Amino acid sequence: MEIQIIAFGIAKDIINGKKVTLSLTDEHTVGEARRKLSSEFPDFSKLASLKFAVNANYVEDNHLLTADDEVVLIPPVSGG
């Protein structure tokens, strides 16, 4: 299953753009998406504590994803 991820802040730098498409093959969970991102983009592991938002709600790693889901990554930003 292919899933699109939308990045904000420094996560854009890590995935080299605003969006990235991941191919999920195992359990189709947020946890699998997290592992895929870390293996494709090693710097992503530095954002290990980052929560994923799916369809405007923050979810845990066991959350099941479907192809139409909007998955968003929002790292903290500190500027003022």
Added chain:
Amino acid sequence: MLSKDELIRYNRQIILPDFGTESQEKLKAASVLVIGAGGLGAPNLLYLAAAGVGRIGIIDFDEVSMSNLHRQVLFTEGNVGKNKAELAKERLSELNPEVAFEVFTEPITSANAIELIGNYDLVVDGSDNLPTRYLVNDACYFLKKPLVYGAIFRFEGQVSVFNLPADNGERTPNYRDLFPSPPPPDMVPSCSEGGVLGVLPGIIGSMQANEAIKIITGVGESLAGKLFLYDALDVSTRTLNVQANADNPLSGDNPSLTELIDYEAFCSGVMERVHHEITVKELREQMQSGSVHVLDVREDYEYDIANIGGQLIPLNQVIDRKEEIPNDRQVVVMCKAGGRSQKAIDMLKKEGFDNLINLKGGILAWQKEIDSSLATY
């Protein structure tokens, strides 16, 4: 009671449906503490003062610099070098002499935060660093004060409201529900490192002021329990729902934080990093007493603006050119403010370098504390 002058001054909002003199009186009776009089602070302070908030506290220890002026619209070129909080009071008193302004020119710390925040009804966070954001969040939680949060990066902004009394007697989610623990420092660039569009804090700070006014007056619905995201590049907005996190160390099921902590150490994550830093004063002492190898990982054009004579290898070349970096003696790595140099150290460590120390605060700190004749940018 509102005076005749006040009824005239605030007429255009008093005549709004659902607002009226009652809301105006609530604003007059309210006190707001604005943390940081910078990019976000400017629109917050301007609009809260103009709207007639009765008492406004302004905290900022920093001075205006030329590179602030593209976004910190409270200040003029003639203000460069002067304290921001003092200047803000001067400017805002001209805008609205009805408001009582209180100025604090010391940094907010774990030692003074409770006393400072305890003296106000509501807090607006316009700070520019993660340790202060966690500090302000935690202090507001302990004191049960609503916190209007705003943060910016490049073309993006975030707005939320934390810690509002909820229907069930609890408080709405706070910053730690959104971001339970800070990522490594090099993952959270400041405006001086990551850059920021000048108009962005104007948009985000104005939204914060709007939230503050709604909370004080009870008009409309606030962003409590929600995180608003704005991307100025494609004008996209998103509003996410924020739930209370059971693991939140303040407000979760098993709270482990009962008082303020050392937020600098908390946000530097790996405590050993603290020992791999050197201050500009320590570096100057070392330079005076012998030769020190300094590696500057900024870009060529930055080096041309100001440098302290270090070896120049831009961050994206340090791995390719690692043979040029000594590995048999201490090397001090520097950049503009300390973020990129830490990144270079992390990258080079994986290549076997164990002789690298980060220059805390980078060339900006050097310019400020050692050699003010250097250009800043």
